[in-house]
Amino acid sequence: MASYQPAAPHQAPSTPPELLTVPQVMACLQIGRSAVYDLLRNRQLASITLGRARRIPARALTDFIRARLDQEAA
Template identity: 80%
Template sequence: MTSYQPTAPHQAPSTSQQLLTVPQVMARLQLGRSAVYDLLRTRQLASIALGRARRVPTSALADFIRARLDQEAA
């Protein structure tokens, strides 16, 4: 009789591949809903649409914060 070897569970995507909801972005930036949607509408913050849902990659949020820090430093 052979023993059953379970397959490795799927690994969680790396931080750069995770997608955040608008409420999660609101919490991380400590901004209101309208402010976050303004950033998305003006394309200052990159996002993707999944049906009617809007998701922000964590890498896009990090890029946005980095760009803002660079603007403040200039």
């Protein structure tokens, strides 16, 4: 007699999210919350606001890191 095995729940592929939260950016850059908000306030890091939530596009974070690397190399 065969036993019933439930199907595994559908899982999204392991890709980074399109929009990051401030704590995710803090963890990625290993900086504090105020430092992230300073980058947002000075428009060094692009973001969008959804209601009261601030989200940073993953592409904006990548562009920020690339620009800082270019600055350091120059």
